[in-house]
Amino acid sequence: MRERTNVLTLRLAGPLQSWGASSRFARRSTERAPTKSGVLGLLAAAQGRDRGADVSDLAALTFAVRLDQPGTRVRDYQTAHHGETGKSMPVSERFYLSDAVFVAAVEGDEDLIDALYRGVRAPTFLPFLGRRSCPPSRPIDLGAHRGGLWKALSAEPWQASVWFQRRHVRERRVELEVIADLVAGEGPGDAVRDQPLSFDPRHRRYGLRCVRSSVVTVANPLSAPRRTFVPPKHDPMGLLES
Template identity: 75%
Template sequence: MNRRTSVLTLCLAGPLQAWGTSSRFVRRSTERAPTKSGVIGLLAAAQGRERDADLSDLAALRFAVRLDQPGTRVRDFQTARHLDTDASMPVSERFYLSDAVFVAAVEGAADLIDELLAAVRAPVFLPFLGRRSCPPSRPVDLRIHRGNLAAALRSEPWQASIRWQRRCPRDRRVELEVIGDLAADGDPGERQRDQPLSFDPRHRRYGLREVRTTVVSLPHPLGTARRSFVPPAHDPMSLLEG
């Protein structure tokens, strides 16, 4: 078995995204960034795994996400009716992220990562960004990196739209937030219930995992280097001398 580790990076961009960790029928919220359970679900669907399939190999992958374009939180109201009685059901309140772009990364054994890239490029079940009503607007696959999560997210180019890049200060570098399974460095981190244990609709189960936040610095594609003024080499007044 190949014991080398690799990292698969994914571009998660679309008009709407929704990544919930605690939702009820009448109120379905979204986190501000993709969750591990949501991205593992996308990968499992691409491989064609059924909802009651074993997830232990995918759940063991290390996960992190970079916020390239945070987007805007929006709220929607939806109505429904019982099919048998035609009675109205309670109005549900649903939250989404609009116009957001993220780079998600999973790290694991090189052979499994290679299989996941192939699955994402030819998925059995179409990918969606947290909910079925949220299709991606770009190809999801980016590339495979040999190394670890932190190095991959430092080397992956900024994926924000050109419009968003133009809105940001055009310095030579851009600072992007990263959330995930990162090195401790004395930071105790925060607990988040998005560790997938089972997607079986009869008994979905999620565990707690510890996440940490850091910042990576990337080149700004539209950035311009600040240059000091250099006076011209010629002296225009020399023609008047003598």
């Protein structure tokens, strides 16, 4: 019998990413980590769902994201002109995360996770990291697992770039921040308007969800073994005796 799975993990890595939760008008900001609505939109596109399709099954998934390589926030200043009149359009600011790497995970019904896994492996629409101008630099599929969301995030190897891992070469294990959906009974959290209700472009709707921050510890594959200092054998009086 095939082993059932209930957690899907995704690697979100690229030159630029942008995950907006409160962007309005000419200022398009980004959160410091992928949003639930953004990742669920990626999964819906991979399955080929229409923008007006019901996404309540996706919204019911428990979501978490691990910050493997936080990246750097950058600002893009854009100008434009109307094609017919030549009139200047409003100046816009767009913010991105540069050189960031995340591991996102969703947990839920086994049949739905299996279907999403198949969609990610052979997507109907190509995935992008928050905006269409931000393609991933590596395959996003990390696999489907069983045993729970936190177990999957703790077992998934560190996905940071080699140059970033080398900065922590003296650490055998590193602590990585995780931002996750707050489950009932877990204590206080922060409310964010990031629960997708509809992706219909005529009337996008998002509700509130509560999140909390925690950490998981993973191995550093590039860690150097600690060396014990052994003083060289040296007799300062040896030359006088000879």
